[in-house]
Amino acid sequence: MKTNAQIEEIRRDTFSELIIRKGRKADAETPVKHVMVCAGTGCTSSNSEEIISRLRVQIEKHGLGETVKVVQTGCLGLCAKGPIVIVHPDDCMYTMVTPEDVSEIVESHLVGGTPVTRLSEGDSQVVKDFFNKQMRVALRNCGLIDPENIDEYIAFDGYKALAAVLSEMSPSDVIQTVKTSGLRGRGGAGFSTGTKWEFASKNEAERKYVCCNADEGDPGAFMDRSILEGDPHSVIEAMAIAGYAIGSNQGYIYVRAEYPIAVHRLKIAISQARNYGLLGRNILDSGFDFDVDIRLGAGAFVCGEETALMASIEGKRGEPRVRPPFPAEKGLWQEPTILNNVETLANVAPILLNGAEWFADLGTLKSKGTKVFAIGGKIANTGLVEIPMGTTLREIVYEIGGGIPGGKAFKAAQTGGPSGGCIPAKHIDAPIDYESLIELGSMMGSGGLIVMDEDTCMVDIAKFFLEFTVDESCGKCTPCRVGTRMMYDILDKITQGNGTEKDLDELERYARVITKTSLCALGQTAPNPVLSTLKYFREEYIAHIKEKRCPAGVCKQLIVYAIDPEKCTGCGLCKKNCAFGAISGEKKAPHAIDPEKCVKCGMCLTKCKFGAVTTK
């Protein structure tokens, strides 16, 4: 247990130690350096753990243990160039580091004082462009602190908002501030966070609950996981603030079991917060009690829906129920409950520290603040970015994202995951905010943004999302269980080359019914990927139906493999690898594929070193 004065002391001491990470030069007498290594899921997958352990060994070996500190951080965002190593205070970022590079970094930079330009200069422009237009509020600490050390969170104003709230503000002041800031839910629907808290605060009950939605269902998005991995305390602090605001003493974080690193760091963070008395009884001597527990999800997308999530915490099948009553009235165990998304919560402490007006000044008229996006797909700089609301898609794709690789053309960006839609190239200058995305037939969603190029088939993408909803529909209501299946079957038929034009009308008709009659938002939004691709890429559907042709060369039944005689050198590699004997040709002469024997397995395509195999 610590008093507020003790926490302040920790803040002062740790901050003076960490200040070199904020660009302040250390004095020459004590050449302290912090070597930050990204240990987010992306960089861990490309072996950053090995880099960390080699760094530690080498640093010890060179007797630098006293002055150089190796820090494992959360995701910095530039996953495409990972693993990333940053050396403070030299403001030096190394990209695509391998374990073999470690001794050079240690010997040349840390011992000799000469940065390894080979690893820092190649991508320096990319790094500049990537971070230039970003603004970090929710991700403020990701990459800056060690997520497993509460002192580092405290150093950068962590738990300061909670202390201020408990000592100076009434619950209704807190709610008013959050309301005035204009913060809206980042989990998808964009509902006013302050208003939601107000509803729950007004409902009198013995017990109330604060839940955090860390179920991150959008397949292809990892914003929430990165916040939990990089800055778990920001979520815990906000939950305690929310608890104070609505009059609740118990919080639950519902997190996907598939996120082992996030779960591990959350557990550490909760136990550290309890040790410091920032969770538990009588927090900071204010008389307010609040604790947080973790509940693991178990791989059901529908559990992201609020009533289903609560059923799952109760230990039942995660099936949604009809609303009203809304959770603010009857939620978990029939008590008033609020549910907020991870990123929503990560914005709360900065709002209370910097004031509602500061936040309300960021973004657009109706969408305040920033939004984190996980950009992926056919884009150079895949990763995590946080931008002010109102930034255009063009800025994200071309300036931050570095454009489309391989000189291909931008075709569309998909947002909102299985509930969202595609934004075509002609709307690339649209500002990203809640309203304009809805207007374009997509939605903000939780922040997945997948870029597609000319090689992506839009019918196939629509089918991909429908397959996902068919799989994930909980089966409780008929329109969603049966309707999505019927839509999927039609899409499948079209990609096989057996569609008719009447099928397109049928798709639209089913979509209307499913949207209107499904029980929860899973079903209500499931047709969106089909409707938006039909709206912007109808000609592609028509090509599949009338010409039996897949313009992007994706749909297996409709493509023919062939060899371009101009490019074929006759090396024979494809012939050797074809398990079906479909390729013939003399050495050094152009080869040919027999369409009768070809099963379209794609082996020749992957083996050809000259790009001579075509699929059109």
Add this chain to the structure above:
Amino acid sequence: MNSNGCARDMIDEENARFEGITSRHKDSKGGLIPILHEVQELYGYLPDSAFVRISKTCNIPLSEIYGVATFYSFFSLKPKGKYEISVCMGTACYVKGAGRILDRIREELDIDVGDCTEDGKFSLSACRCLGACGLAPVIKVNEQVHGRLALADVSEVLNQYE
């Protein structure tokens, strides 16, 4: 100690852990799902016998336990292979060709998603975003992630596992 005794010790140890799990969560609200998580961690999957024991110790109808366990895709009622392959079918991986990778692995191992090879070596599943979209397309074999995977690399990756 002979090998029989050793095996018996292991079974005793497993039983003790099982009882620890049920007694820890038995009286807490919403304890069934945490129990299933931990039991799956213990055995690698959820065997039938475990359902019966959970039902008896925690006084929850077998039908309810079964209903919950089959609702969530994370719970597996079948044993997994020595190496569990998860192919990421998240959107970012999909647009980069994860579907073809999955097809190739299916052909290579001659099993379907959700199944295990006859020798118990590999089991195959499709999962959603692993959070490594920067490396798409991605597959995971047990805890090891293989990224930027080309179709041509598939057999080589599988051959790494003995």
